[in-house]
Amino acid sequence: MLSDTPVYPISVAARLLNISVHTVRMYEREGLIVPFKKKTGHRLYSELDIERLNCIRRAINQSKISIAGIKTIYTMIPCWQINKCSEQARKNCIVYNSNVQNQPCWTIKNKDERGECRKCKVYNNFADCQIIKAAIINITKGNS
């Protein structure tokens, strides 16, 4: 089990991934990752963040999915299913109630009952496009 404790500054994260600091920041701007931020604005990355970034790199370099494509796929995750949100929670959730989002749920500001995105199953378990596909298939297979 990978640790989700934010420990690596961006320079170390970039070195672990064999990419530049700029690229790591770009993935954040594009909404693919949500690193921990200190009050001063400095970023910190966990082991889990590194694994997530590796996954994104594979999608780009091996699967040839563009960043915009990855973002679109992330937006397809039915988070209320993953999190088994209650009727009440759904009623209050901006993600659930706006089909037309073009943003992954973790990029949408919290005005509802959702907790911290960095700790959420949706953010942590569905970095891989293949896993997202499998999840959608599983969920829909339950139906008649």
Place this chain on the structure above:
Amino acid sequence: MLSDTPVYPISVAARLLNISVHTVRMYEREGLIVPFKKKTGHRLYSELDIERLNCIRRAINQSKISIAGIKTIYTMIPCWQINKCSEQARKNCIVYNSNVQNQPCWTIKNKDERGECRKCKVYNNFADCQIIKAAIINITKGNS
């Protein structure tokens, strides 16, 4: 309602789309489209095919989703839901029974009870990535 009758040869289709004949063939090689083919191998495109191709072009040029990304998204369509396949049909369907496909269902050869892909709702109604997203959301919202 757009006609699904195959009428345009590839040169006309390409002209309607402002792209080259080669590009149209490429989209087919990549599994994004399934044009009608005469016994001689010559392709024919319908109005619906043209609209589908326009949709693919928008995904590439405006949404900046790569061809590999579009293909991955197409692979996420839960076709058995769209087509309301029976238990029996699912049991016999290679698409339903192999989660690990990396191909849209219409590129997988028919050895089961599925009909002609060009006539299928899944192929015809879900060219647009946004619509696929909406469909997945709808289907999963039905669940508890």
Place this chain on the structure above:
DNA sequence: GTAAATTGATATTTATAATTGTCAATTATT
């Protein structure tokens, strides 16, 4: 029967996404 169009396969070109570089200002570290 002949000119125009289509086919597949390989090679080339082009467009642009992805990545990196530079900079001054701010923050961290010892």
Place this chain on the structure above:
DNA sequence: AATAATTGACAATTATAAATATCAATTTAC
């Protein structure tokens, strides 16, 4: 207090996906 690292913003570069060109063989259509 001084050096190293990080920040955001803009510019430049690189890598490669997307599109096009070329070719001989086959098919279409008048």
